[in-house]
Amino acid sequence: MKPVLKTLLATATCAALAVGTSACGGHGAKTAPKNAKGEATVRIMVGGLDKQIYLPAMLAKSLGYYQAHGINVQLSDEPAGVDAETAMLAGQVDAVIGFYDHNIDLQSKGKSTESVVQLLQAPGEVEMVRTDEAATVKSPADFTGKHLGVTGLGSSTNFLTQYLEAKNGVKAGAATSVAVGAGSTFVAAMQNKQIDAGMTTEPTISMLERKHLAQPLIDMRTAAGAKTALGGTYPASCLYLTTAYVQKNPDVVQRLVDVYVETLHWIQSHSAAEIADRMPADYYAGVGKDVYVKALDNEKGMYSPDGLMPADGPQTVLTVLSAFDPTVKGHSVDLAKTWTDAFVHKAK
Known part of the structure; x- marks a missing residue:
C-alpha cells in the first residue's frame, strides 16, 4: 500500500466497521482543545526527555517551533516507553515520542496507533557490560544466568535485549530482565551490581564510562551498528498517536510533523556543540557539557535527515519482535497501518 493513501484508507475502514473501538485505536478521540490564544493544545509524553535519542522534543521547544x-505543546517525562504508551491509551496524554516498535506490538494487542514522523533512523542504544564482568561476558551468547538492565519491562530496550538473547542462542527465561530506568538509576544499578549488563543511551553511556563502571558490548548508535546487530535498519524514536486521534485532528498532526521535520533539518545543519547550547543545562550536568557534546557528536548520524520511514525499517522491526514477543510471534501484522509518511510529504 502506498503510504500517502494509508490514513485515508484507515478512515474508510473504521467508518465501514462502524464500531470505532479497538480496531480503530479506541473510541472517544476528541478534537484537540485550544488555549486562550487559539492554539491547539497537545500533551506529549516522552520516554526520557533528557535522553539524546529524544532530543528533538525539547530542541523544538527551545527553537520556538511549537x-x-x-x-501549545505540553511535554511530560516518563523514563520507560511502555508506561508512556499506557498513558496515551488511557487518554492521559495525546501522543508519545517513543520507539516505533510499540506500534507493531500494540497492533498485535488489538490497538491501532501509528507513527507519523521518524526522528531516529537507528536506536542509539548500547548494551553496556559491567567492567568486572567484561572478561566473561563477551557477547550476548554469554547472557545466560545474567541480570540485564532495561528501562522498563515491555520497553523497547527490553524488546531489543530479548532479541539479542534469542539471536545468540540464549534460551527464553535463561537471563533476567531488570527494570532500572535510565540516567542515575541505571548507573546506580550497575554500581550496586544489581545488573551485570544493560541497555541504555546517551548521556547515561558516557556517565558509565566516565565512572569506569561499564563498557560497550553492542553499539547501535549508528545505522551501520544497528544493521550489524539487528540485521537491518531499525527506525527508533518517532511521534506516534492513536489512529483515532490522527483521523480526528489531521491539522494538529500536520503542525506537529512540520515542527519535527524542521527540527531535524536544523540538527543536520548545526554542530553538536550548537545543539547542546540549545538544551537545558541540567541535561548534561551529570556528565559535563564537553562529554555531552562529544557523545552527541559520536551519534549525530542516528537522527533522521528528513523524518521519513526507512524503506526496510518496518520489516526489520517486525522480524525482531517476531523472534521472541509472544504477542507478535505467529500473528498477522499489517505494517502499513503502523506508520504513515503522508504528513512528512506535506511538511513545509
Missing part, C-alpha cells in the same frame, strides 16, 4: 506553528 509556538511558530501555532500549537
Whole structure:
C-alpha cells in the first residue's frame, strides 16, 4: 500500500466497521482543545526527555517551533516507553515520542496507533557490560544466568535485549530482565551490581564510562551498528498517536510533523556543540557539557535527515519482535497501518 493513501484508507475502514473501538485505536478521540490564544493544545509524553535519542522534543521547544506553528505543546517525562504508551491509551496524554516498535506490538494487542514522523533512523542504544564482568561476558551468547538492565519491562530496550538473547542462542527465561530506568538509576544499578549488563543511551553511556563502571558490548548508535546487530535498519524514536486521534485532528498532526521535520533539518545543519547550547543545562550536568557534546557528536548520524520511514525499517522491526514477543510471534501484522509518511510529504 502506498503510504500517502494509508490514513485515508484507515478512515474508510473504521467508518465501514462502524464500531470505532479497538480496531480503530479506541473510541472517544476528541478534537484537540485550544488555549486562550487559539492554539491547539497537545500533551506529549516522552520516554526520557533528557535522553539524546529524544532530543528533538525539547530542541523544538527551545527553537520556538511549537509556538511558530501555532500549537501549545505540553511535554511530560516518563523514563520507560511502555508506561508512556499506557498513558496515551488511557487518554492521559495525546501522543508519545517513543520507539516505533510499540506500534507493531500494540497492533498485535488489538490497538491501532501509528507513527507519523521518524526522528531516529537507528536506536542509539548500547548494551553496556559491567567492567568486572567484561572478561566473561563477551557477547550476548554469554547472557545466560545474567541480570540485564532495561528501562522498563515491555520497553523497547527490553524488546531489543530479548532479541539479542534469542539471536545468540540464549534460551527464553535463561537471563533476567531488570527494570532500572535510565540516567542515575541505571548507573546506580550497575554500581550496586544489581545488573551485570544493560541497555541504555546517551548521556547515561558516557556517565558509565566516565565512572569506569561499564563498557560497550553492542553499539547501535549508528545505522551501520544497528544493521550489524539487528540485521537491518531499525527506525527508533518517532511521534506516534492513536489512529483515532490522527483521523480526528489531521491539522494538529500536520503542525506537529512540520515542527519535527524542521527540527531535524536544523540538527543536520548545526554542530553538536550548537545543539547542546540549545538544551537545558541540567541535561548534561551529570556528565559535563564537553562529554555531552562529544557523545552527541559520536551519534549525530542516528537522527533522521528528513523524518521519513526507512524503506526496510518496518520489516526489520517486525522480524525482531517476531523472534521472541509472544504477542507478535505467529500473528498477522499489517505494517502499513503502523506508520504513515503522508504528513512528512506535506511538511513545509
